[in-house]
Amino acid sequence: MGGTSFEKRLCRYGKHDFIMIEESTIKEGIKTQEYFVNMGPQHPSTHGVLRLMLELDGENVKKVIPHIGYIHRSIEKMCEKDSYRQIVHLTDRMDYLSAHMNNEAVCLLVENGLEIEVSDRVKVIRTIMSELTRLASHQLWWGVMGMDLGALTSFLYGFRDRELINDIFEETCGARLTMNYNVPGGVMFDIHPNFQQKVKDFIKHFKTKLPEYDDLLSNNVIFRQRTEGIGVLTKEDAISYGITGPTGRASGFSNDIRKHKPYSAYDRVEFKEILMETGDTFSRYKARILEMWESMSIIEQLIDNIPEGEIQSSAVKAVIKLPKGEYYQSVETARGELGVYVVSDGLKSPYRVKFRSPGFSNLFILDHLAHDYKIADLVAMMSTIDLVVPDIDR
Amino acid sequence: MYNFSSLTQSIHDYLASTLSPELTSVVEWTLIGVLLIAFVALSVMGLVYIERKVAAFFQLRLGPNRVGKWGLLQTLADFLKLLMKEHITARAADKFLFNLAPFIIVIAAFLAIGAIPFALGLHIMDINIGVFYISAVSSIGVLGILIGGWAGNNKYSLIGALRSGAQIVSYEISAMLSLLAVVVLAGDLQLSAIIESQADGWWIFKGHIPVFIAFIIFLIAGTAETNRGPFDLAEAESELTAGFHTEYSGIKFAMFFLAEYVNLFIIAAVGATVFLGGWMPFHIGNWEAFNTVMDFIPTIIWFFMKVGFIIGIIMWFKWTFPRLRIDQILVLEWKYLLPINLVNLLVVAFIAMMGWYF
Numbered sequence: 001m002g003g004t005s006f007e008k009r010l011c012r013y014g015k016h017d018f019i020m021i022e023e024s025t026i027k028e029g030i031k032t033q034e035y036f037v038n039m040g041p042q043h044p045s046t047h048g049v050l051r052l053m054l055e056l057d058g059e060n061v062k063k064v065i066p067h068i069g070y071i072h073r074s075i076e077k078m079c080e081k082d083s084y085r086q087i088v089h090l091t092d093r094m095d096y097l098s099a100h101m102n103n104e105a106v107c108l109l110v111e112n113g114l115e116i117e118v119s120d121r122v123k124v125i126r127t128i129m130s131e132l133t134r135l136a137s138h139q140l141w142w143g144v145m146g147m148d149l150g151a152l153t154s155f156l157y158g159f160r161d162r163e164l165i166n167d168i169f170e171e172t173c174g175a176r177l178t179m180n181y182n183v184p185g186g187v188m189f190d191i192h193p194n195f196q197q198k199v200k201d202f203i204k205h206f207k208t209k210l211p212e213y214d215d216l217l218s219n220n221v222i223f224r225q226r227t228e229g230i231g232v233l234t235k236e237d238a239i240s241y242g243i244t245g246p247t248g249r250a251s252g253f254s255n256d257i258r259k260h261k262p263y264s265a266y267d268r269v270e271f272k273e274i275l276m277e278t279g280d281t282f283s284r285y286k287a288r289i290l291e292m293w294e295s296m297s298i299i300e301q302l303i304d305n306i307p308e309g310e311i312q313s314s315a316v317k318a319v320i321k322l323p324k325g326e327y328y329q330s331v332e333t334a335r336g337e338l339g340v341y342v343v344s345d346g347l348k349s350p351y352r353v354k355f356r357s358p359g360f361s362n363l364f365i366l367d368h369l370a371h372d373y374k375i376a377d378l379v380a381m382m383s384t385i386d387l388v389v390p391d392i393d394r
Numbered sequence: 395m396y397n398f399s400s401l402t403q404s405i406h407d408y409l410a411s412t413l414s415p416e417l418t419s420v421v422e423w424t425l426i427g428v429l430l431i432a433f434v435a436l437s438v439m440g441l442v443y444i445e446r447k448v449a450a451f452f453q454l455r456l457g458p459n460r461v462g463k464w465g466l467l468q469t470l471a472d473f474l475k476l477l478m479k480e481h482i483t484a485r486a487a488d489k490f491l492f493n494l495a496p497f498i499i500v501i502a503a504f505l506a507i508g509a510i511p512f513a514l515g516l517h518i519m520d521i522n523i524g525v526f527y528i529s530a531v532s533s534i535g536v537l538g539i540l541i542g543g544w545a546g547n548n549k550y551s552l553i554g555a556l557r558s559g560a561q562i563v564s565y566e567i568s569a570m571l572s573l574l575a576v577v578v579l580a581g582d583l584q585l586s587a588i589i590e591s592q593a594d595g596w597w598i599f600k601g602h603i604p605v606f607i608a609f610i611i612f613l614i615a616g617t618a619e620t621n622r623g624p625f626d627l628a629e630a631e632s633e634l635t636a637g638f639h640t641e642y643s644g645i646k647f648a649m650f651f652l653a654e655y656v657n658l659f660i661i662a663a664v665g666a667t668v669f670l671g672g673w674m675p676f677h678i679g680n681w682e683a684f685n686t687v688m689d690f691i692p693t694i695i696w697f698f699m700k701v702g703f704i705i706g707i708i709m710w711f712k713w714t715f716p717r718l719r720i721d722q723i724l725v726l727e728w729k730y731l732l733p734i735n736l737v738n739l740l741v742v743a744f745i746a747m748m749g750w751y752f
Contacts, residue, residue, distance in 0.1 A: 035549065037549045037550070037553075043635060044631055044632050044635060045632040045633065059553065059557075059720055146716065147632060148632045149632070149716035149717060150623055150624060150626065150630070150631075150632065150715075150716045150717025151714070151715060151716040151717075152449070152453070152623075152713065153449075153452050153453050153713050153714060155453075156453040156454055156455060157453075157454070160454055216714070217716070220715065220716060222624060222715050222716050222717075222718055222722075223716045225718075225719075225722055226716060226717075226718070226719060226722075374719055374720060374721065375553070375633050375634075376630070376633055376717070376719040376720070377719065379632055379633050
């Protein structure tokens, strides 16, 4: 350390003298000094343009300073000039892996604000679509997790199965990733005639493939050594940092919006909220694997009895004006609690919009978790926190 | 069994009859050098192609299939691309060392390949301390990695270089000790003598369980020495972008790449020679008829079949296992492999002393 303050050393960052030997060190033995490494904005395991400044002591991580803003598009500000129907499309671009859930959050908020009840058919379709999105997101996460730990093969296994879900989306919504399927008051189109059969085929297929995921990674001895007991997040810390989603639930923090504040059709299905005890990297991993099983069971309960009904409520006008007031709606995305907070002054676009995105809150646990772990552990932790950078920056 | 020494001898006689003795040596050395470079270039291109295909089949892909029939010319195209790229040397880099490092690595790889017996009589240098020589020169390569990682003046490179320094120096011990198990049984360090000692069966079958354990340890240590997954910490794409060769581009990067695959070949060749009989056909004790049939397969094919087998295993590791962490890698070596190896060597020595092997 040499007595220099943290800020001063921060300023020196960028010069090449990251190893300095002074005269006194020769007498007193070698004193080592921490140095800074820029991880990102272009780095294979930050999964986007996230920049982490690492303060390292050799291989050990002393401090993680996230620098965000590289993909900031001021979505919240843009919402202030857009109509409510347009806002839905902007939310796709936040957490693009949970595009459907993001859309749903805004649509639910508008529907609640206008006090409109959507038909049961819409509720069930939305729930099935949400769970398919969650599955696709977790499949991609699983593939990338393996790749972050150096097992390159898992990436393509994850993508193989995700492709099938994207095909289902493509057939019904016309888009594969940013689906724009929800509109205030319903969904944009009715489901494709093949939808039910394809979803059932996919569930049947994926039930045989999910155990393969366990064979390839979960039961691998190197994988277990790399993840078990690493980066333990206690329940108290999870609550105080506001860590939601599977990351928080792996620490035993019960925060599933689908259970606590049921929306759409979640109140009529049976599913378990996955709660783990240990809160280490492996339990965060396991929580997501188990969540995939739960998602499949939710879809199975709903897919055979999609009720008849209109797909768009006729009560929603072309130009939506929310009554003056404040509105909040949260949904459970693949990463955690997405909250949408809208202040309306009664005009056709909101006065102020704030998104409480799960990625933003979850990112800032890294410094707390990674202290005194190795760089390789930091990469594993980042992977299990499941960061999507546009969700952090918005 | 066809003996290649008759071929090499006739070439030598022809040259000696037409040229002066000095010129003969010059021509012979040039010939060997050119052949060696051609062999290395071809085998590396082949290995890269095979690796990409193997990876593709592991990962439900097709692999290269556009350039040439079945993508066979893909590696050549990649090589040409690398050859034509700009050689970037960072401004802050130590220019001399930065440009020296790739050569050190390649030279170490070439030195080692010179001592490998490819077939009966096809042997560049048959030195009487072959095993010792190979493990000595192959450890020069780590200098190239350390220098390359340091000279680039990039923190990622430095971390990668230090990791690989710790890793290769540690695993060298295990690789050498596991080879010693067979050296003790064969009673010779000369590679040709080790192969001759396997005329009635390969050491992996003759040497009971201890030699089998030594073979497994050699595979692990060999994979670690070549910096391949699951021990690819020096590169560690997801952690250090490209590890020790982050700053290298173009042909200088290609030289690191080349050395990696030559080292893979060397490890497989040494493993095949010492444990699986090198070019020696599969012989069982005194089953004369069976042994004669086996002798019909040329020795060079036996050698490359065994090398291919070991390379296959090493590639299998790489495409299925996650990467270890630096402390785990050192724990594996110093707390597990080294003690097992030392005890194993004692057992082998005891077996050799009592003559309890076939």
